[in-house]
Amino acid sequence: MAKDHIVKSFDNELTQIDNGIAEMGGLCETQLADTIEALVRSDSDLAERVVIQDKRIDELEHEVNHHAVRLLALRQPMADDLRLAIAAMKTSSDLERIGDLAKNVAKRVAAVHEVARIASVGTIARMGRLVQAMIKTVLDAYIARDAEMAEDVRNQDAEVDQLHTSLFRELLTYMMEDPRQITACTHLLFIAKNVERMGDHATNIAESVIYLARGQSPAGERPKGDESSTTVVRA
Amino acid sequence: MAKDHIVKSFDNELTQIDNGIAEMGGLCETQLADTIEALVRSDSDLAERVVIQDKRIDELEHEVNHHAVRLLALRQPMADDLRLAIAAMKTSSDLERIGDLAKNVAKRVAAVHEVARIASVGTIARMGRLVQAMIKTVLDAYIARDAEMAEDVRNQDAEVDQLHTSLFRELLTYMMEDPRQITACTHLLFIAKNVERMGDHATNIAESVIYLARGQSPAGERPKGDESSTTVVRA
Numbered sequence: 014m015a016k017d018h019i020v021k022s023f024d025n026e027l028t029q030i031d032n033g034i035a036e037m038g039g040l041c042e043t044q045l046a047d048t049i050e051a052l053v054r055s056d057s058d059l060a061e062r063v064v065i066q067d068k069r070i071d072e073l074e075h076e077v078n079h080h081a082v083r084l085l086a087l088r089q090p091m092a093d094d095l096r097l098a099i100a101a102m103k104t105s106s107d108l109e110r111i112g113d114l115a116k117n118v119a120k121r122v123a124a125v126h127e128v129a130r131i132a133s134v135g136t137i138a139r140m141g142r143l144v145q146a147m148i149k150t151v152l153d154a155y156i157a158r159d160a161e162m163a164e165d166v167r168n169q170d171a172e173v174d175q176l177h178t179s180l181f182r183e184l185l186t187y188m189m190e191d192p193r194q195i196t197a198c199t200h201l202l203f204i205a206k207n208v209e210r211m212g213d214h215a216t217n218i219a220e221s222v223i224y225l226a227r228g229q230s231p232a233g234e235r236p237k238g239d240e241s242s243t244t245v246v247r248a
Numbered sequence: 249m250a251k252d253h254i255v256k257s258f259d260n261e262l263t264q265i266d267n268g269i270a271e272m273g274g275l276c277e278t279q280l281a282d283t284i285e286a287l288v289r290s291d292s293d294l295a296e297r298v299v300i301q302d303k304r305i306d307e308l309e310h311e312v313n314h315h316a317v318r319l320l321a322l323r324q325p326m327a328d329d330l331r332l333a334i335a336a337m338k339t340s341s342d343l344e345r346i347g348d349l350a351k352n353v354a355k356r357v358a359a360v361h362e363v364a365r366i367a368s369v370g371t372i373a374r375m376g377r378l379v380q381a382m383i384k385t386v387l388d389a390y391i392a393r394d395a396e397m398a399e400d401v402r403n404q405d406a407e408v409d410q411l412h413t414s415l416f417r418e419l420l421t422y423m424m425e426d427p428r429q430i431t432a433c434t435h436l437l438f439i440a441k442n443v444e445r446m447g448d449h450a451t452n453i454a455e456s457v458i459y460l461a462r463g464q465s466p467a468g469e470r471p472k473g474d475e476s477s478t479t480v481v482r483a
Contacts, residue, residue, distance in 0.1 A: 085320060086330055095321055099337070106341075120477040185434060189427050196420055196480050199437065203477070206438070242355040242438070245431050 026084040033077040037108040038152035044115040049141035063119035070112035077105040100225040107214040147215040163222035173212035174238035181241035261319040268312040272343040273387035279350040284376035298354035305347035312340040335460040342449040382450040398457035408447035409473035416476035
């Protein structure tokens with residue numbers, strides 16, 4: 014009977030972990046969509062809601078970690094369960110970071126509001142939609158333990174990186190043309206960087222899914238296209 | 249005899265984990281010092297060495313993770329050992345990120361080199377020295393399992409955040425005064441942000457040490473002083 018109890022607790026932890034990850038993923042998608050909408054519409058109320066709602070993602074991260082640690086502590090976990098606990102801790106940490114980055118974008122909305130809107134906001138919205146789709150797909154892959162779906166997500170990140178590099182160049186040009194835009198454009202540079210980093214975290218999750226499904230991390234460097242760190246625009 | 253073997257393997261994993269973390273920490277300190285020196289002296293050879301040496305930190309992260317997973321798999325770990333495996337995985341991940349951020353600073357050195365040096369570089373060097381000291385102390389705290397020393401590190405991060413906020417403001421002002429500085433100042437903004445994030449990762453490690461030493465994460469919000477996300481400078 015004691016053993017039955019342990020087995021039931023064990024299954025319970027497994028279910029709680031998957032549910033927690035799925036809920037975190039859904040919230041991250043919404044937070045990203047909302048923060049981009051707040052930026053596009055200069056909606057400071059919506060931006061404030063994004064800042065407040067981030068707390069729920071942090072709570073869920075603690076819950077997932079709690080269940081993962083319990084899963085490890087309850088009994089000698091099988092190789093599969095050990096991988097699941099590790100992948101869950103890594104994934105919840107990546108989702109928590111995505112939530113933080115969405116919150117940071119929301120905080121910057123007021124600073125961008127200060128000046129006239131520029132075309133770059135549209136490109137940021139496009140990056141946001143790409144990353145939102147990556148988060149959705151990688152969470153489906155996580156729940157289905159589908160390594161091929163995760164590989165697809167891993168390959169999509171290069172497009173986000175390329176958009177980011179061209180945005181970087183564009184925003185520097187705007188600043189040079191009109192110094193009154195410097196504050197707003199600087200915050201847009203950091204917003205674009207945040208969205209690019211959310212794509213990196215979705216890629217990290219893809220790698221956790223591959224580890225979870227195949228028992229080993231993907232071979233080779235991940236595809237990269239972000240060249241903003243070495244980009245120079247002359248006035 | 250089989251049991252003896254397991255006990256020995258277990259102690260071996262524990263030692264390997266601490267050694268790996270200590271080596272990673274030492275490398276991160278050096279990488280940060282070198283990347284800041286490369287920036288201050290516009291030394292592109294040194295910057296390139298920082299980029300190359302980051303690979304060793306990545307390898308060590310894999311090694312620490314490997315030993316932590318083996319520690320979990322070898323036998324039902326005691327509560328202390330379970331905490332150690334989890335803290336080691338989190339800490340090695342934070343150190344790997346510090347290494348990545350140092351590498352990203354190094355990549356930007358050439359883009360800053362393009363234009364005249366400005367005073368902000370000195371402030372970035374000061375932030376770098378503060379964060380380097382945080383990394384050194386938090387690693388000492390990790391090896392000694394000293395929660396109080398880790399608390400001190402956690403409290404030092406606010407000074408780094410404040411320096412970052414004032415640098416943000418200063419760099420925006422430079423850009424407005426001289427649009428030819430825009431590219432260089434933008435890279436300096438991202439370099440400053442990278443150093444600030446290294447401080448955040450040192451703070452994360454401090455929280456892992458507190459969890460490791462006391463069995464629970466520190467209560468309350470961490471002290472924060474970075475207000476750059478809401479900073480507006482008018483032309």
